Amino acid sequence: MKKILFFALNSSWSQSNLALKYMRQMIRGMDYELCEHSATLSEPFTHVIADIYALKPDVICLSAYIWNRVNLQRLARELGKVLPDAVIVVGGPEAYAFEEIESCIIIKGAGEAAFYGLAESGFDPSFELTDIRHIPLSGIPFAYEEADLAELEDHLIYYECYRGCPYRCVYCLSATDERKELRFDISKPEEKERLIAELDALTALKPRTLKFIDRSFNIHKELAHLIWDYAIKSDARFDFHFEIYPDLLSDDDIALLAQAPANRIRFEIGIQSVNEEVLARSGRKSDWQKSRHYLNELRVKTKVRIHADLLVGLPGEDFDSIIHSLNELCRTRPAAVQLGMLKILPDTPMKEIAKERGYLWLDDPPYQILRSDALSYDEICYLDDLAHLLSLYWNKEEFAELWDGLLDEHSATEILETLMQLHKEQNRPYHSVSRMRREENMQEAKSRLRALGKASNILVD
Known part of the structure; x- marks a missing residue:
């Protein structure tokens, strides 16, 4: 019986990997021995190799992102030396970068159906992955099991109810994602019951934070209200984290969220800029006056913790505009303010825009900008210093x-x-x-x- 290892290389001990949990569940009933192992970026590299080698896997499954890709590439090359007969399967947004590593099978895009087909083939490297029938989110098994408690208690646990995004922000991986896949049709009582059952199962895992990875979570208002109501009424000792689109907030959202106890709900709100011309150029439509109103409403009328984001380096946005955005956002007093540096991600429209406009950026992850069409490197360094000062003096909430x-x-x-x-x-x-x-x-x-x-x-x- 072949042994399949799902290996997660995480940024910290508290992180977990949803993608690998999905893959595990996709082949749970097949004739394989399944095992899991994780490590963090800070662990000695040779120890990580030795730990994987000791498990003697026949197949090693990896999930590559901008924050772990370089380390995973190095790991895949070295594992090929000590486990020359092992097949390495790589998925995730950065999987394309492993194509030159001989022992690797690359899965691009949503991986569940392709991984299932690959497993049915016995992980045959010659298996054709291109003609696999897509499995929508509603057809994918629930990612977690009761036995995961030992691993995931007091960790970040990730969950999703929707894949796709109606917006087309040029810097985002979802800019070209045409999917509109809901996990649940909550107009059906049995689907609503299934959602509640999954939320109950997630609560039983006792996470530190339950993070919904849906883009613009509140685009489906009825679903959002159902889950927020669950969170509000829950006796959970963790917080529920949602990424929301500020322009979609309304008075009835505030009325519901006002019932949430402290430390129960956390919002990540991408403002990016208060300059509407810059946002339009970036494929994003937003009304700062409305967003500002609801940021203030959330602060005054609810106990929801707000983490608000700005981006440095959007097309055509100069230093003065960014400073204005920062001052405007800080007047709303969110709990945390992130002044992030734009990353020129592969497979996003921003990459072509950056080439056309003369941007400079890092060749390797995290692909952070070094110069934009409106910012010098000196200005970017200065703004990055402001970002560090925000982290030190504002975001700790002291x-x-x-x-x-x-x-x-x-x-x-x-x-x-x-x-x-x-x-x-x-x-x-x-x-x-x-x-x-x-x-x-x-x-x-x-x-x-x-x-x-x-x-x-x-x-x-």
């Missing part, structure tokens, strides 16, 4: 009252630039700073800004 007081009189970038100056004077990096030192710096920034304000008033008088 000094909310201090920030609130300062933002009543100063812009977010004025505060961040004062903190930046303090770090330069102290010759201190933007990481590994103790809480005591962070608080001292916040208080010093407050004093300097207050003194600056008094000096300005004297000059005006």
